[in-house]
Amino acid sequence: MKIGTVIGNIWATRKEEGLIGLKFLFIQLELPDGSPIESPVIAADRIGAGIGDKVMITSGSAARFVIENNNVPIDSAVIGIVDSIDVESR
Known part of the structure; x- marks a missing residue:
């Protein structure tokens, strides 16, 4: 799982049937302190996240199991909206 912030929406009027x-x-992936890492990713969302929300995503084959018909071509899916992050400082 990874965390990131929703930075935009993707609209596709024509797409695979599933x-x-x-x-x-x-979604811009981030470290726990909020600094960006990697390139932004596109993730399927069934829980209603919006722009500015911090979210948890899963990727790879695990992302397909979030969707009822798990035979869909997705690589990332939103699995939670983050309320807070508490990381112990060292």
Whole structure:
């Protein structure tokens, strides 16, 4: 799992049949302190996250199991909206 912030929406009027009805978000991956890492990713969202929300995502084959029909071509999915992060400083 990874954390990131939703930075945008993706609209696709034409897409693979199994993706119809899914919302897609553009997510900037981050370290726990909020600094960006890697390139932004596109993730399927079924829980209603919006721009500015900090979210948890899962990726790879595990992301497919978030969708009822797990035979869909997705690589990342939002699995939670983060309320807070508490990291012990060293």
